[in-house]
């Protein structure tokens with residue numbers, strides 16, 4: 001970079017620090033969740049200057065943008081205590097930013113960025129009206145700052161989603177007011193590098209269950225009656241075998257590093273579901289059969305035929321997902337707690353969208369859930385469901401925590417399966433008693 005542009009960059013950084021410091025400072029005495037003195041014009045100014053004049057390298061070269069929110073934790077603690085006193089359930093969540101190397105097919109590794117050493121990050125499950133009190137910690141060993149944007153929240157991005165630099169942490173809390181399956185993700189260093197951080201693994205979901213539970217599932221078939229074809233409607237209990245499927249892409253160079261030029265061209269290296277390409281397909285591709293660790297090996301998802309299955313499907317990437325199950329129809333598509341479709345073949349998800357699919361697999365057999373984009377299918381977006389006569393243990397990374405709403409989740413046995421470090425796999429094994 002020329003000296004002229006270096007000076008411009010540094011001046012830009014100083015301006016941003018000044019704007020954000022003033023914004024942060026002025027909001028420190030404001031109760032979390034209430035309005036701050038930051039105006040849309042201020043935020044536009046910050047965003048424009050950030051993207052126009054500062055690169056991640058520049059940020060690092062001046063020691064990073066450090067936003068220490070004086071009193072922020074105290075205000076959060078007071079607010080959480082008040083919510084607890086009025087009887088709300090509090091979910092304390094700790095996420096740790098960790099850059100690690102993780103496996104991809106072919107015996108290779110790539111440079112991943114993770115929450116808690118796993119891709120996707122931990123699935124958080126709460127009930128509508130509960131409080132999520134989340135702390136993001138960035139260890140001093142990290143080479144970059146990180147941040148946390150939770151789509152389940154409805155709070156100001158500034159200061160809550162601002163960068164947390166190595167050696168620091170940030171806490172915020174909110175009431176999960178809307179049911180759904182919401183993305184959470186890193187926003188990089190105040191949006192710098194957000195693409196790299198998310199597409200390298202820093203994403204996960206918060207499932208917010210409806211306070212009044214999920215609706216019964218109406219399944220419509222036909223039957224013969226007195227020589228005529230008539231409708232046969234049955235109502236299936238909301239209790240279901242539940243799975244999460246999070247779609248994303250990896251854009252990598254030959255060294256396993258993030259390739260931004262490939263991202264701009266949508267030139268996908270791998271399409272991943274729950275962090276792995278073909279992670280639930282041991283039949284067609286046999287991609288992971290020679291993986292070094294058991295938790296990497298491909299395993300199908302087992303569902304009992306004729307029973308209620310609920311899928312939480314999220315698009316975490318920057319390509320559309322045309323969600324389809326080969327051999328099945330989606331009996332009901334819900335977004336939030338609103339039914340969008342019934343008896344449909346495919347449902348589309350744009351970036352950061354989610355769907356809750358209720359399905360009864362009619363017959364025992366093999367079904368393949370895909371992104372019905374051929375480039376996606378053949379780069380990893382295929383999940384094998386085996387419908388059997390009875391349930392069986394499933395991969396831990398495809399099974400969400402059980403709901404607290406009675407009559408929602410049918411508890412499933414799991415075995416450790418994850419795009420994660422060996423250390424994290426051991427922790428998951430301890431947590432799930434495996």
Ligand SMILES: [Cu+2]
Pocket residue numbers: 097113145146147186187188197202
């Ligand atoms: Cu990050």
